[in-house]
Amino acid sequence: MGLEEHQAWLVSFYKKRDWYKFSPEIRMNFLTEEVGELARAIRTFEIGRDHPGEKKKDKAERFDNLKEELADVVDQVLILCRKYEIEPQEILHYSENKLTERFKDQQ
Known part of the structure; x- marks a missing residue:
């Protein structure tokens, strides 16, 4: 599933749950x-957590949690893109163009 396809699925899912209204x-x-x-999640993956109320996680569980939290951040950004009618691909191009232009003398 590509970024735009995921965004469409995500918006549909959020609308069914009545979360898109925000x-x-x-x-x-x-x-x-x-x-x-x-x-x-990054702190836990990199240096661990020493908290008596939490189960110790092995490296695979910590890595899985890292991916879960990255996905949650991406999902919120994709919803914001849709709210402002900005295609995700446009954001990727904007990033590439901005960085290329900013550092053109160092390439």
Whole structure:
């Protein structure tokens, strides 16, 4: 499944769950929450967590959690793209063009 295909599936899923109704401002709060969860997943994967209330995870479980949190961040970005009617491919091109232009003298 490509990025645009996933975005269409995601929007449909969110609409069925009545989650799509939230404004971009509220959606940004969800993205911030997911970025925090990603930060915890990266920390846990890289240096571990020593918390008595949590089960110790092996490397495969920590890596799986890292992928889950990355997916959650991407999903929130894709929903924001749809809210603003921006195609995901356009964001990728924007990134490439910006970086190429910014560092053109260093290539």
